[in-house]
Amino acid sequence: MLRGEKIGLRARHEEDLPILRNELFNDVLNAARADGGPWRPFKPGSQDPRLVVDDSNDGVVAFSVVELEGGELVGTATMWGIDTHNRCAHLGLGLLPSARGKGYGTDVVAALCTYGFAVRGLHRLQVDTLADNHAMLRAAERNGFVREALLRSSAWVMGEFLDEVLLGLLAEDWKAAGGETASRG
Secondary structure, eight states: OEEOSSEEEEOOOTTHHHHHIIIIISSHHHHHHHHSSOOOOOOTTSOOTTTSOOTTOTTEEEEEEEETTTOOEEEEEEEEEEETTTTEEEEEEEEOGGGTTSSHHHHHHHHHHIIIIIISOOSEEEEEEETTOHHHHHHHHHTTOEEEEEEEEEEEETTEEEEEEEEEEEHHHHHHTTHHHHHHO
């Protein structure tokens, strides 16, 4: 398990799937805002590609997020588009409704940075999020991510076009801010 201050990132367990499906992906608005595509239902027990981990795909690493105190599942975190040639990747997270507003998002982003920079040796991490996703913007910026672009009307979500923000963080900036030291603690 990769540990942050409040949370841990661990492998996705089978018993996580129904909780994540019910609390994150059966909420049409939440799922449509998070997935970057139209919501669609998956029958119980199906191989929902948003949740089932494909260990053979080196370009995607999916984690379950758990509270360190008690081990309760609080969400999901993903690093995707991992490009080993250019040494870059995208990251994202989804917290269960009951886990929001507790600082877990900032801690998840920090743990994903440790995974990307210290474990995988990547050079650049990127966050792509809707411009009104203030929680994700705060979590990224608290971890040193810099707003690099505003993509106007680039995401079709539930009947309207929304702006997206791209944020980036380079390994040397993360290290200079103490990220490497914090990851050892």
